[in-house]
Amino acid sequence: MQNRTLIQGNVAVGWGALNAGCDGFFGYPITPQNEIPEWFASEFPKRGRVFVQTQSETGAIMMLYGGAAAGFRVMTSTSSPGWGLIQEGMSHLATAELPCVIVLVQRGGPGQGSIRHAQMDYLAVTRTGGGGGYKNIVLAPATVQEIHDMMQLSFHLADKYSNPVILLSDGVLGLVAETLEIRTLQFEPLPEKTWAARGRDRQGDKTRRFIHTYPSGAPPPRSCPNYVSWLGHLGEKYQDIIDNEVRCEEYLCDDAELVVVAYGYPSRVCKEAINTARAEGMRVGLTRPITLWPFPYETLRKKVNHGCRFLVVEDSLGQMIEDVHLAVQGRTSIDFIGLLDRHLPTDGGMILPGRVLQEIRRLA
Numbered sequence: 001m002q003n004r005t006l007i008q009g010n011v012a013v014g015w016g017a018l019n020a021g022c023d024g025f026f027g028y029p030i031t032p033q034n035e036i037p038e039w040f041a042s043e044f045p046k047r048g049r050v051f052v053q054t055q056s057e058t059g060a061i062m063m064l065y066g067g068a069a070a071g072f073r074v075m076t077s078t079s080s081p082g083w084g085l086i087q088e089g090m091s092h093l094a095t096a097e098l099p100c101v102i103v104l105v106q107r108g109g110p111g112q113g114s115i116r117h118a119q120m121d122y123l124a125v126t127r128t129g130g131g132g133g134y135k136n137i138v139l140a141p142a143t144v145q146e147i148h149d150m151m152q153l154s155f156h157l158a159d160k161y162s163n164p165v166i167l168l169s170d171g172v173l174g175l176v177a178e179t180l181e182i183r184t185l186q187f188e189p190l191p192e193k194t195w196a197a198r199g200r201d202r203q204g205d206k207t208r209r210f211i212h213t214y215p216s217g218a219p220p221p222r223s224c225p226n227y228v229s230w231l232g233h234l235g236e237k238y239q240d241i242i243d244n245e246v247r248c249e250e251y252l253c254d255d256a257e258l259v260v261v262a263y264g265y266p267s268r269v270c271k272e273a274i275n276t277a278r279a280e281g282m283r284v285g286l287t288r289p290i291t292l293w294p295f296p297y298e299t300l301r302k303k304v305n306h307g308c309r310f311l312v313v314e315d316s317l318g319q320m321i322e323d324v325h326l327a328v329q330g331r332t333s334i335d336f337i338g339l340l341d342r343h344l345p346t347d348g349g350m351i352l353p354g355r356v357l358q359e360i361r362r363l364a
Contacts, residue, residue, distance in 0.1 A: 003182050004179055005179070006177050006178070006180070007144060007177060007180045008035055008175060008176065009141075009173045009175065009176055009178075010032075010035035010036045010039070010105065010175065011036075011039050012145075012147040012148040012151075013039070013077065013148075013169075014036065014039035016150070017040075017075055017101070017151050017155070019184045020073065020155040021155065022155065023049055023072040023074060024044075024049060024050030024051070024075075025051050025052070025075055025077075026060045027040070027054060027057075027076045027077050028054050028055070028056055028057050029053070030057075030078060030082050031079065032105055032115060032117065032174055035174070035175075036174075037051075037053060037077065050074075057083075057086050058085050058089065060076045060078075061076065061085075061089030061093070061102075062089050064102075065092060065093055065096070065098060067100075068099055068100045069196065069197050070197060071198055073100075073155050073159070074100050074101075075103065076101075076103070077102070077104070077105065078102070078103075078104060078105075079105045079106065079107050080104075080108075080113060080121050083104050083129075084129065090102075090128065090129065090134075090136070091128075091130025092130075094134035094136070094163065095132065096211050097162040097163065097234075099155075099159045099161075099162050099164070099165075100165075101151070101154045101155055101158055101164075101165050101166075101167065103166075103167045103169060104166055105171060105173075105174045106119055109121075116171055116347040117170050117171030117350075118170065118315050118339065118347075119266070119314050119315040119316045120319070122168075122292065122319035122320050123322070125168055125293070126292050126293045134234070135163070136163070136164050136166045137158075137161065137165045137166070137241060137291070137293060137294075138165075138292040139165065139167050139168065139290060140167075140263040140264055140291075141167065142263065142265070142267045143268075144178035144179075144180050145178070145181065147167070147173065148183075149185060152185045153185070153187075156190070159190050168292060169264070170315070172264075195209060196209060197209045245294060246294050246296050247291045248288060248296040248299055249290060250286070250299070251271060251286040251288070252278060253287060253303070255285075256283050256284055257283045257284070258284045258308065258309050258310075258360065258364060259285055259310050260274060260286045260311045260356070260360070261289070261300070261310055261311070261312045261313070261320070261324055262313040262314065263290075263320065264315075265350075266315055267286065269313070269350075269356060270286050270313050270356055271286060272353040273354075273356035273360060277364070282360060282364040283364075284360055287300065289320070295327075296327075297323070297326065298327075300324060300327035304329075304331050308332065309333045309334075309363065310328065310335070311337065312324050312334060312337070313338075315351055316338055317339055318336055318338055321334065337351060337355060338351075339351075341355050343355065
């Protein structure tokens with residue numbers, strides 16, 4: 001199906017999931033992502049798919065576990081306080097290698113924070129909040145179209161690597177309305193989920209399946225004879241993701257002396273500032289991480305080798321900047337524009353192009 005419509009980012013989540021073949025949504029309403037469960041409540045039942053408004057985010061993540069274990073494409077959505085509640089479930093999903101998608105629409109924090117936009121969950125999704133050192137694949141769209149398309153990519157990557165995938169949005173992207181082409185994307189074919197616990201009668205070989213974790217006394221998962229070999233298997237999978245799934249956008253970077261690093265809504269703000277700076281003769285470009293994990297460290301290291309300096313723009317007190325420091329390793333300067341640089345000192349304030357341009361001029 002292909003058609004164009006004016007649509008909010010949160011609603012684009014639903015259309016993207018539908019085109020990805022999502023079978024079920026389990027979630028709980030919380031600002032600023034309420035339009036997502038509202039869409040699924042309206043559209044999924046009449047299409048013969050599952051929608052459940054759960055009693056809490058904790059219930060939602062464990063329902064995801066059950067749906068994914070049975071081989072279905074399932075998802076949930078939440079915002080920052082809800083993200084904190086699902087961390088034990090996230091660890092269990094990663095341990096069992098169950099593919100699923102979680103949409104996190106960031107808002108202010110810490111704690112309940114504000115109900116408006118911010119970028120204060122970067123470390124929570126890229127470093128993970130549950131126990132055990134597992135990894136989430138994290139995708140960061142910057143437009144409504146990318147939200148729609150990355151929902152399909154999220155389900156594909158989740159199934160490809162048998163791993164949870166996080167689509168990290170924010171309150172601006174979720175509520176802004178833009179033109180969207182509703183379309184179905186094609187990816188490489190994936191093997192059948194022969195591991196799924198559908199019940200003996202639903203398996204072609206009539207053999208019972210187990211969803212393997214590694215507590216004491218459970219059957220060894222995925223042919224790993226012991227605990228260390230199982231952890232080695234997870235480590236190999238994570239390295240495979242690092243080797244093959246790093247994604248980023250480079251904008252006007254070929255001759256850049258100053259590289260702005262931003263994701264989500266601030267990356268669009270930065271493009272406008274960069275266009276103006278270019279018109280004034282300044283050699284500045286943008287690197288936008290699309291995968292926040294795995295992070296594009298090598299892309300930034302190459303720029304260091306060409307003598308570039310960096311300006312990180314992030315609507316927080318500074319979180320992604322830690323990964324930029326890891327990439328740069330002290331070999332060049334890194335400046336920062338953050339939440340304290342909003343045009344208003346309120347939860348409704350934003351980082352605007354004029355402030356970014358001011359800093360570019362100062363550094364150039």
